[in-house]
Amino acid sequence: MSHLDDVAPGSASRLPPRARSATDAPVHSLDGDWRFRLLAEAPVDDPGRVPEVADPALDDAALDAAGWTTLPVPSHWVLHGHGSPAYTNLQYPFPIDPPHVPDANPTGEHRRAFELPASFAGAERVLLRTDGIEGLATFWVNGVEVGWATGSRLTTELDVTALVVPGVNVLGIRVHQWSAASYLEDQDQWWLPGIFRSVELLARPAGALDDVRVRADRDPADGSGRLEVEVDGAFPVVVRVPELGIHVTWETAADVAPVAIPAVDAWSAERPRLYDATVSSSGETASLRIGFRTVRIDGDALLVDGRRLTFRGVNRHESHPERGRVFDESEARADLELMKRNGVNAIRTSHYPPHPRLIDIADELGLWVVLECDLETHGFWDVEWRDNPSDDPRWRDAYLDRIARTVGRDRNHPSIVMWSLGNESGTGRNIAAMSAWVRRADPTRPVHYEGDLTGEHTDVYSRMYPTLEEIDSVCGTPVASIHETAGATGAKQRAKPFILCEYGHAMGNGPGSLADYEDAIDRWPRLHGGFVWEWRDHGLLARTADGRPFHAYGGDFGEPVHDGPFVMDGLLLSDGTPTPGLAELAAVIAPVRVRVAADGSGVRVENRRHDASTDDVDLVWILAHDGRPVGRGILEHAPLSAGEAATIPLPVEARAAGHAEEAHVTVQVVTRHDAPWAEAGHVVSSHQALVRDRPVPRPRPAGRWRGDALGVGTFDARGDLVAWGGVP
Incomplete structure (x- = not known):
């Protein structure tokens, strides 16, 4: 029989999903x-x-x-x-x-x-x-x-x-x-x-490990760790984490037990500490990189190791102008390194699990990941969600199969802090079933899905493209109903951590209002940041009739049904060239922010990181006279812990205008050491103040404006009638 119209996810001969290692x-x-x-x-x-x-x-x-x-x-x-x-x-x-x-x-x-x-x-x-x-x-x-x-x-x-x-x-x-x-x-x-x-x-081989599942928790109160390893396969099994002195043998499945560790370093996007581990049976050894951290929700706060988590993220599709979604590891690594250099700390894998190696790289470089299931039924919106598979019980197995394969493959990664059930698929019984399955299979991570408007199936309230006024209404005094909700439903959503799964649409000369959205994130503790749409344009390399290359979008291949250039909405062009929008985003979301006083007397420094101090950066001042650098120095400062701020005075020589007609002082936050994503000397953020303004002669008006006239009427600059026939 043909499988084309079969709503089942596949044949019974497929093997159960298992973690990749x-x-x-x-x-x-x-x-x-x-x-x-x-x-x-x-x-x-x-x-x-x-x-x-x-x-x-x-x-x-x-x-x-x-x-x-x-x-x-x-x-x-x-x-x-x-x-x-x-x-x-x-x-x-x-x-x-x-x-x-x-x-x-x-x-x-x-x-x-x-x-x-x-x-x-x-x-x-x-x-x-x-x-x-x-x-x-x-x-x-x-x-x-x-x-x-x-x-x-x-x-x-x-x-x-x-x-x-x-x-x-x-x-x-x-x-x-x-x-x-x-x-x-x-x-x-x-x-x-x-x-x-x-x-x-x-x-x-005989005696192989069929599946290895790892849970690595950390108690932020005392820094202790707890390692749980579940194994499907042949016993005995040996677990080794040499750096932590762990070497345990379990003869049978009944012997498996958590391992307590007196002290472990935390994994975070800023300090991605990984421990090499092996799990061995008689026939196979699996190698893993383990990161210890604990994700939990406390009221309307999303916490990692007890600290409020703020996503300064991007939505990332897999796209290349010549290869499409075919993965290239060196280019993927370069992509994530570019994110890190521009202050991006998180990825939403829109709208499917990426290549498995991408999550390995996120673990290594340090990026929070919202891992999204391979699911979207957006086209049913056009028919008011009629016959949408999300609420059709015939499709239940397909929905559960997709989320099981998503979670099953990637559950061992410390970078993944949230599971997303999919994107723009309406809601219904199958979404509910997916959520229930995830909560049973992995209670260590919250469940996300923007389409759950009533908050029945998710642990966070997620929105796409809310206005600034809507954000204030959600987070502050409820002066208006939340998007497509009312009454008790709205109150329920207001009690959860709030996330912008898409905002700052980068199409054309976008993204816009980034500073205003960042101010809202700073102002409202329950707003945990968001993910700009999106990282890269998806243009495909094509050629004109005379052979000139260009990046094609919808309709350029003659397809009768398409959505035009809406696929060109990234912070990078299709070939990876950064747009001005990326520079703006980097300035707005800088993890260490500096603001030079208007008179150049001092600089305000804010450590906006999750858990890292500023002991790895220098504050460098640069004085310029008439556009030419004339002085440079490093500001002495005590390292600031995450969340701290201080005002540091600028030395007199940093703001000496001398005989210059115009003088500026710039303060840069510069990395001290090489990192996997940038060499020492990388500029994290900067700010500039005018020390002396260039004198500009006041222009003399060529004549005196006496108002606009129409017939016998005279009108002022606002267009109001001020005289009629010369009579006021």
Whole structure:
């Protein structure tokens, strides 16, 4: 049967989700050149037709003579000349008729021949793992169907032990661009079908670790830690954290117990302290990097290690002008380093789990992460949410499957401080079921979802693009009802931590009013900051008729249904060039803020960090006469703890105007030491004051204005009649 209209998340042969960690068990990548052909429509008349089978003549070029070509994996086939991309923000690119999709359904058939490496000899099981396939994927190994899966930005694992053989094997993957699952992935981005993340074979030895789940709490009162490790797999198990002197052995599952630690350093976005750990069984050793911190909600306060958490974040899609959503680790690291250099301390992974390595980098560099599930049904807003899957019990398993795979993969990361159920999907029974599942599976992190207007299923109140007046009404005296709420519902939301999951839209010459929003965040303790929309433009590299390159947006590929340039709304251009909006954001959200007095007599210093002092920065003053630097020095100051502020006098020489016509003093906050994201000398923030103003001659008016006249009437500057026929 065809799976295209099936609302199930995939076949029963898929393995349960599990946490990602490094392992010494063999892993064999199948990335590289695959054979590929594109069908204009899904083969619904013969859905069981196998795209390829094992053939002793596989290496014969004649096998691929009938329409097959070469395609790199990972990739999106529409970026390699097979069909075209399409961009929509809200609307679906096909009629809303769930769970049905068009017969015109581009379908890519991929095949790859492989041999099991010698390191797989003796493996008890062989698993096939994919991390991202946009569309509905069906898998064959040596002509036998293994299973099928949906969830484009989610990991799928299948057991292929019984199907692989010594010598040459053939893996076939058919990807239908459209399926019932497409209704759950309307995520304000390009529709880019294909196998866009890695495909791997995993050797699972006897005595392997099936899953390792870690909880690392820290008590801010005394700095002690508590490590809990849950293991699915063979015992005995040995847990080691050498730096903390931990070396424990559990002979059976009944022996597993928390490990108390007298003192641990905290993990935070400013001090991302990680401890290397290993968990070993007889057959496998998993390596993890553990960060200790405790996230909790106390009334309307969101706290990490007892301190109020403020997000100065961005929404981040995965996008590259040539590769689409294909991940490049060096570029991802450069992206996050640029965020850090510009004061960004948080990422909302809009609107799906990113490549797993991105969260590793966030752990290492230090960024708070709101990890969002691969879910959005925004197009149903156009039909007043009628037939929305979020409240249709037929889709319950699909919703629960998506959140389980989201949490299951990434739960061991200290950078993740909140789970988000998805984006702009209305509300209903399936959203409620997702929330309940998360709270059972991981009670250590709050649940976020902006679409929960009544606050029934979430731990924080989240809004997109509220006005400044609305923020004051939510946080202060309720002079107006909260957005789409009233009465008791509004009171309930006002009692929660408040977050702006999207604000400061960066399209065009945006973002606007950033300083005003930052003032509101400073003014209202229950407002925990937010995430600017968005980090980068999504333009795709294209060429004009005469060969000139440009970054294309919706409609540029001839798609009849699109949302135009709304995909170009980032703080960076599509090629990664920062816009002036990023410079403005960096100035507004600076973690250490300086303000030079108008007369240059002193400087106000505010440490706006979460938990780090200012002992790692210098305050550098620079005096300029008529635009030329003439003096420089370092201000002596006692380090300020997080949340503290002080006024430091400027020395006389820092504001000596001398014979200059114009003099300025600038104070910079400069890092003292190299960091993973910036070399020593990086300017965190700065402020400038005018010490002496350049004298400017007052211009002499060419004549005297005596009012405007119309007929016999004379009018003043406001347009009021002041005389009629010369009579006042």
